[in-house]
Amino acid sequence: MSTLVTGIGELTTNDDELGRMRDAAVVLEGGLVAWVGQAAAAPAADARVDVAGRAVLPGWVDSHTHLVFAGDRTAEFEARMAGEPYAAGGIGVTVAATRAASDDELAANLDRLADEALRGGTTALEVKTGYGLTVADELRSARIAAARADAVTFLGAHLVPEGSDAQGYVDLVAGEMLEAVAPHVDAVDVFCERGAFDEQQSRRVLEAARARGLALRVHGNQLGPGPGTRLAVELGALSVDHVAFLDDDEVAMLADSWHGGRGTVATVLPACDLSTRMPLAPARRLLDAGAVVAIASNCNPGTSYTTSMAYCVATAVLQMGLTVEEAVRAATLGGAAAIDRDAPRTGRDGRPLAPLGRIRPGARADLQVLDAPSVTHLAYRPGVPLVHAVWRAGDLVVAPDRLS
Ligand SMILES: N=CN[C@@H](CCC(=O)O)C(=O)O
Numbered sequence: 001m002s003t004l005v006t007g008i009g010e011l012t013t014n015d016d017e018l019g020r021m022r023d024a025a026v027v028l029e030g031g032l033v034a035w036v037g038q039a040a041a042a043p044a045a046d047a048r049v050d051v052a053g054r055a056v057l058p059g060w061v062d063s064h065t066h067l068v069f070a071g072d073r074t075a076e077f078e079a080r081m082a083g084e085p086y087a088a089g090g091i092g093v094t095v096a097a098t099r100a101a102s103d104d105e106l107a108a109n110l111d112r113l114a115d116e117a118l119r120g121g122t123t124a125l126e127v128k129t130g131y132g133l134t135v136a137d138e139l140r141s142a143r144i145a146a147a148r149a150d151a152v153t154f155l156g157a158h159l160v161p162e163g164s165d166a167q168g169y170v171d172l173v174a175g176e177m178l179e180a181v182a183p184h185v186d187a188v189d190v191f192c193e194r195g196a197f198d199e200q201q202s203r204r205v206l207e208a209a210r211a212r213g214l215a216l217r218v219h220g221n222q223l224g225p226g227p228g229t230r231l232a233v234e235l236g237a238l239s240v241d242h243v244a245f246l247d248d249d250e251v252a253m254l255a256d257s258w259h260g261g262r263g264t265v266a267t268v269l270p271a272c273d274l275s276t277r278m279p280l281a282p283a284r285r286l287l288d289a290g291a292v293v294a295i296a297s298n299c300n301p302g303t304s305y306t307t308s309m310a311y312c313v314a315t316a317v318l319q320m321g322l323t324v325e326e327a328v329r330a331a332t333l334g335g336a337a338a339i340d341r342d343a344p345r346t347g348r349d350g351r352p353l354a355p356l357g358r359i360r361p362g363a364r365a366d367l368q369v370l371d372a373p374s375v376t377h378l379a380y381r382p383g384v385p386l387v388h389a390v391w392r393a394g395d396l397v398v399a400p401d402r403l404s
């Protein structure tokens with residue numbers, strides 16, 4: 001069954017040759033993009049959908065979320081808005097609520113948020129563990145995440161849980177806990193920050209993960225200057241996320257990491273920067289230096305309780321100095337690079353995975369249609385829900401009645 005999506009006023013492909021197109025059409029077949037070109041030259045298909053001049057772009061690839069949790073932290077947010085600083089210790093509140101929840105409750109909460117994200121145009125999600133912090137709770141978090149996420153990350157090194165000593169806990173994370181979760185995850189992350197894990201502890205966990213063949217990520221330079229970015233680049237991590245406090249050497253290091261092959265993506269989290277009243281990450285400086293940047297929601301109940309990638313994109317344009325084109329690319333293809341899905345891959349189960357973040361033949365058919373003539377409206381009309389329709393892997397998953 002093939003579907004021709006036609007009448008596209010503006011098509012953002014993220015493909016170097018196709019670029020941004022006017023009066024375009026796309027054919028979807030077998031869950032993939034089968035054809036892209038001018039509407040006038042479109043081939044016949046089994047079904048036809050006319051989007052009446054609207055803008056079409058790849059679905060958002062949200063490469064940083066913490067969706068396996070229970071409870072919320074409204075009181076902490078209110079205190080922060082009244083002037084209290086954010087501190088890593090707040091994670092413990094969510095750990096207690098998560099441990100007390102059933103598997104069904106955790107899965108239902110994740111589904112609720114993933115559905116909300118999908119309605120907002122997010123067609124691919126990375127989900128981290130990190131609110132369990134025992135072998136059993138991290139394992140069930142990884143299993144629950146794997147049922148829904150496109151990429152699963154083990155974040156046992158999120159906080160030293162109450163009652164544990166730091167060195168003993170790092171031994172557990174790098175040993176028995178990693179062993180238990182490894183079959184269910186794609187990557188391992190550490191929160192390398194004052195109040196969480198220091199450089200030597202972070203290195204220990206990341207090296208153990210690398211020895212098991214898992215990809216690496218780092219939460220780094222979120223609350224102040226620190227070793228996270230340097231460590232991520234040195235160990236060849238897929239991404240270093242937050243990066244609010246970077247000096248010029250660290251910016252250059254991230255850019256240089258892409259010379260001669262795959263480097264480390266700098267993932268900026270604008271909603272988190274605003275919610276924690278931290279400086280906005282220097283996305284403009286990173287792009288100017290030649291770094292690869294991703295924009296992600298960091299959806300979690302502590303520092304960034306939003307699934308809205310459109311909000312993150314608008315903030316990146318309005319407050320971080322990115323063009324709309326740069327921000328859209330960072331929230332689609334940048335996210336795909338951050339989860340190593342910007343090219344064809346093999347999944348944990350050995351099956352082939354189509355690339356994400358582009359609209360070109362062979363890519364997964366993940367498209368969002370905006371109720372707007374161009375992507376510029378994402379920043380020009382911030383806060384307005386502009387998603388009109390969404391296809392994920394070729395399935396029309398968000399469809400207004402008027403779409404025929
Ligand atoms: N920084 C560490 N982890 C999360 C926050 C988790 C929390 O406060 O619950 C983050 O990415 O912001």
Ligand SMILES: [Zn+2]
Nearest residue numbers: 064066219298
């Ligand atoms: Zn995070």
